Amino acid sequence: MTGYASRLVELLPVSGPTKEKLRLGGKKTAETLRIFRRNRLGMAGLTILVTFLVLAVFAGQVMILFSWISTGLGHPWPSAYGPFDDTNAGVDQPPSPEHWLGTDADEQDILSRVIYGSRVSMEIGLVAAAASMGLGTLVGLFAGFWGGWRDDILMRITDVFLVLPWLALMIVLATVLPGGQSVLKVVFVIAITGWSYTARIVRAQVLSVKERAFIERARAIGSGEMHIVRRHIFPNVFPLVFANAILTVALSILSESTLSYINLGPQPTEVVTWGNILYLASEENAMGNGLYLWIIVPGLCIVFVVLAFTFIGYALDEIFNPKLRRR
């Protein structure tokens, strides 16, 4: 693995020092991967995650595959249903060979909605997490680096967002902000409520990195503030942020499903997510009518994807946080 990577680096059209840097970087990555592979929880998480990513990317193909299987079993489907197709199979039908999870109030195939739903659910999770990590990292970096009154102000604001009950704030924001129900709004709401913890841990790390000798050296040779933050402090903070980011994705997916469940997420008629499948289920009283799969399957999807990100996050934490490494 390492040998292959370093040979690959040799072929790249870059200068000597860059080559050396890449080679070292590759070696470090390989080492990290090696430790990660030993972590059973981490590998389990990765396996689940890859499965769901395949499901999301090839949603249409997966539905075609299922329709073939059903044909093979002697129950051909009229087509490989799309998530918004009116199947004319009747309203709120229980599971059948034609509709494995039944149909909803708009005669849409629930299985298809669950599979296509993986797309937006994970998309929102990833984008919202990236946005909130970005915001949190920026605030933490500058608060820690500047210190003084600017730090004080930034940290007071951070504290407010840390202390405020996240769901209450999300509900209020989603209700009060203009723009109706959309994916973008959900992403914004999750990002704006979720950045504070990152800012805290980044700031703490910056404070300790800032005092080290190589920063002083960089200052002594006249490096500018932005240069020091970008080239010396950020790379030392990044591993911490990365492990935390994975956990934030898990939280963002949970947040999206909760918002969608109380109908503050994207409109179920335009966008399908696991959360709003569950909303429609509760609207139709699926629980009281015995349509249990309609509730159980999308919920389990959320559980498994969140669990996958959580496992990976904890595994990375064990790798990057030497205190937790086994002695």
Added chain:
Amino acid sequence: MRSVRRILFRKVVNALITFFIVIALNFVLFHVMPGNPVRMMIPQKPNIDPAYIDMMMEKFGLDEPLHIQFLKYVKNTLILEFGDSFRTQTPVKDLVLDDLTWTLILMGTSTTFMILIGMTMGILAAWKRGSWFDTGSLGFTLFFYAMPTFWFAIMLILIFALQLHWFPTSGELPIGMKLTPLTLDKLWALLDHLFLPAVSLTVGSIAAFSVVMRSSLIDVMTEDYITTARAKGLSELRMLKEHAVPNAMLPMVTLIAMDLAFIVGGAFQTEFVFDYEGIGYATVIATQQSDYPYLQAAFLIIAVVVIFANLVADIALVYLDPRVEIS
């Protein structure tokens, strides 16, 4: 002792600043946002008395420039004057305080069990590090942590209320029953209704405590004084009880306060699914009916409760950890 007083003073000032930022945030959300939600606080019904509208306009200063509106808003907030709920046409203040009681009953019960169970599991896992219990409890608690609280609540109703009929499906008391005066029968009915919501809120958050307790204790166990304690020939139990656990407890105190913001989120979801009429349930209903006065007041009150709880934890930490005094 002087320095302790100074630290306490600073903590109180910080809490006050946080409180005022929350008020300002609330003002921005409800008064400055496009569409001006507060204007909608005046019922739009055609048959309403014009004198009532004038009175409301005057009370909230809607005809005045923004800075006057803000001052009026702060004054109204401090005397808990939030206007009337659209839903019930009664003062929001009374509604929110009434709902808060129920939320505190649910959260108090759950948080107590969360901490007790989480700490016990964390201590056992750290003590038997690497054993089947360690891995098993981590997997078990993370599984429930990964679950959307609202979905777990639905599952509990499905199994224990609808299938097994062990507990009622919803509500906080049988319909029409008032809590006061409290009798033994009522207490029994209360517990009967509280059980499933409390389980749903508790189980999902155990991981938050057990994981931190575990890593905190593992951290402490590497300290020299633990080696000394062992070398003195103390039994494992006494070593844990007298040396390791008390020191590992300190991060937990901060954590309990910080997690409160998350537990509130869980409580909101639980209340909504169980029709348990606390602040969370009423908030979700308020978003669906655009009951802005309620939404505004509920958000502020719940924020104040959490800020206060954080302050208490901070102060407790000052007394528990002598090292805080030095820094």
